[in-house]
Amino acid sequence: MSTVTTANYLNYINGEWIESNSNETIESINPAAPSEIVGVIQSSTTDDLDKAVEAAKHAQKPWRNLSGAQRGEILYKVAGLMEERLEEIAECATKEMGKTLAETKGETKRGIAILKYYAGEGMRKVGDVIPSTDNEALMFTTRVPLGVVGVITPWNFPVAIPIWKVAPALIYGNTVVIKPASESAVTFAKIAQCFADAGLPKGVLNMVTGSGAVVGGGIAKHPDIKGITFTGSNAVGKSIAHEAMKRGVKYQLEMGGKNPVIVAKDADLELAVDAVIKGAFLSTGQKCTATSRVIVEEAVYDRFVEKLVIETKKITIGSGLHASSWMGPCASESQYKNVLQAIQTGVSDGAKLLLGGKPYEDKESGGYFVEPTIFEVADQEIAIAREEIFGPVIALIKVSSLESAVEVANDSAYGLSASIFTQNITRMLKFVQEMEAGLIRINAESAGVELQAPFGGMKESSSHSREQGEAAKEFFTSIKTVFVKG
Numbered sequence: 001m002s003t004v005t006t007a008n009y010l011n012y013i014n015g016e017w018i019e020s021n022s023n024e025t026i027e028s029i030n031p032a033a034p035s036e037i038v039g040v041i042q043s044s045t046t047d048d049l050d051k052a053v054e055a056a057k058h059a060q061k062p063w064r065n066l067s068g069a070q071r072g073e074i075l076y077k078v079a080g081l082m083e084e085r086l087e088e089i090a091e092c093a094t095k096e097m098g099k100t101l102a103e104t105k106g107e108t109k110r111g112i113a114i115l116k117y118y119a120g121e122g123m124r125k126v127g128d129v130i131p132s133t134d135n136e137a138l139m140f141t142t143r144v145p146l147g148v149v150g151v152i153t154p155w156n157f158p159v160a161i162p163i164w165k166v167a168p169a170l171i172y173g174n175t176v177v178i179k180p181a182s183e184s185a186v187t188f189a190k191i192a193q194c195f196a197d198a199g200l201p202k203g204v205l206n207m208v209t210g211s212g213a214v215v216g217g218g219i220a221k222h223p224d225i226k227g228i229t230f231t232g233s234n235a236v237g238k239s240i241a242h243e244a245m246k247r248g249v250k251y252q253l254e255m256g257g258k259n260p261v262i263v264a265k266d267a268d269l270e271l272a273v274d275a276v277i278k279g280a281f282l283s284t285g286q287k288c289t290a291t292s293r294v295i296v297e298e299a300v301y302d303r304f305v306e307k308l309v310i311e312t313k314k315i316t317i318g319s320g321l322h323a324s325s326w327m328g329p330c331a332s333e334s335q336y337k338n339v340l341q342a343i344q345t346g347v348s349d350g351a352k353l354l355l356g357g358k359p360y361e362d363k364e365s366g367g368y369f370v371e372p373t374i375f376e377v378a379d380q381e382i383a384i385a386r387e388e389i390f391g392p393v394i395a396l397i398k399v400s401s402l403e404s405a406v407e408v409a410n411d412s413a414y415g416l417s418a419s420i421f422t423q424n425i426t427r428m429l430k431f432v433q434e435m436e437a438g439l440i441r442i443n444a445e446s447a448g449v450e451l452q453a454p455f456g457g458m459k460e461s462s463s464h465s466r467e468q469g470e471a472a473k474e475f476f477t478s479i480k481t482v483f484v485k486g
């Protein structure tokens with residue numbers, strides 16, 4: 001029997017908090033203590049979505065007609081309010097999806113920094129003057145917003161990912177309808193409140209919560225939504241792309257990964273072990289850039305594995321609210337079951353289980369905890385070496401040379417993030433050149449996206465645009481080339 005511990009969270013449409021006309025709700029559960037309901041959100045309908053899109057459409061022209069500096073001023077105010085409410089937002093994120101308070105505080109600070117970065121973008125140039133072949137003419141480029149943008153976000157970064165989409169969308173003059181993942185929608189409701197309290201004009205930002213198929217699918221199909229930015233699984237991303245292409249609207253997808261780390265024979269093994277543990281098990285492995293394959297040159301394989309197992313055994317598991325916990329639960333029951341199923345598949349496919357592989361029983365809480373799990377894989381064709389698990393599971397692969405390591409690393413449908421540990425500059429440069437991934441990190445964990453740099457994947461990890469930094473401008477605006485003759 002679950003007990004409601006907090007309020008009913010409403011949709012934010014046209015500057016007001018309103019209930020869905022479905023009169024149905026979804027419970028956001030604490031995965032570390034599933035009997036606890038963090039909040040109750042709206043299970044919205046396409047009618048609710050239509051209201052939100054209408055509000056966004058109505059607000060778009062006045063919003064676009066503000067100067068970038070004026071739009072930026074509001075983003076700075078949102079950042080300030082989030083700073084004041086940092087503890088509340090971070091604690092809510094930890095309760096909703098499980099990652100530790102240290103991680104959610106860091107993520108909330110990251111969201112604040114992203115808001116400030118894009119607030120500043122409101123004062124930066126948007127085009128270029130290009131010399132015309134006609135010496136009496138002036139030719140230049142400028143940029144215009146897309147209009148109403150649909151934002152669909154996952155649960156694993158409930159603060160950073162919505163903000164790294166919403167902030168650039170708004171600063172470049174678009175208005176937004178966002179559907180956050182239901183597993184972390186209460187967290188975004190608190191962020192939307194910061195936008196409301198910062199004086200954002202009504203209709204500029206609208207949040208509609210609910211099922212992906214209904215509300216997310218409705219965003220993909222809506223005729224008045226002129227751009228869709230999505231982060232989530234490949235299956236869902238491809239369905240959104242299909243709908244967007246049918247309507248001829250811009251779309252942006254950032255999706256799954258199966259991120260390799262190569263440990264070369266000249267690697268600093270202590271550094272590599274520390275980075276693999278952080279990259280694979282922080283956030284319970286629920287990062288798109290998380291380490292899931294570790295490819296080790298045979299010359300150092302046994303020493304590396306011995307150190308890795310010893311250090312992994314030190315990981316403390318528990319509620320993310322407890323300072324003693326280094327790793328929290330899987331974010332939901334379904335994620336928990338998916339991870340345990342993947343582990344079972346690994347065992348039945350013949351992978352050698354070196355550590356973990358079982359639920360971490362916490363009888364008091366009944367939380368969705370899984371032990372950090374390390375497999376040794378001889379056959380790279382098996383599922384745990386190929387498919388994204390999005391949990392605390394790594395596959396170790398032994399290779400005879402760096403050439404072979406890069407071949408194995410590239411042998412994946414995904415191309416999001418990749419790291420190498422070596423102290424040889426030639427090997428580093430060869431890796432940079434030959435590794436098919438959008439994020440390349442040298443002597444550092446595979447996770448770690450910096451807000452000021454372009455971020456996105458290659459191959460099936462992405463629709464091949466880039467998010468964050470100046471790159472966001474390319475998606476959230478259209479370029480106009482202007483030729484002026486007196």
Ligand SMILES: NC(=O)c1ccc[n+]([C@@H]2O[C@H](COP(=O)([O-])OP(=O)(O)OC[C@H]3O[C@@H](n4cnc5c(N)ncnc54)[C@H](O)[C@@H]3O)[C@@H](O)[C@H]2O)c1
Pocket residue numbers: 152153154155156157179180181182210211212213215216217218220231232233234236237239240254255256257287288388390416457461
């Ligand atoms: N590349 C990146 O930057 C990045 C970052 C974080 C997570 N991810 C990926 O996201 C996945 C985990 O997140 P998730 O479980 O929330 O993914 P998901 O695809 O299940 O859901 C993502 C969002 O899409 C919505 N959705 C679900 N079905 C939909 C549909 N039919 N139409 C439209 N929207 C729909 C969901 O409600 C949610 O808001 C992993 O694959 C992970 O790799 C990628």
Ligand SMILES: O=C[C@H](O)CS(=O)(=O)O
Pocket residue numbers: 156157286287288289290446447448449450
């Ligand atoms: O899931 C999103 C990315 O993994 C963010 S980061 O690489 O962990 O910063």
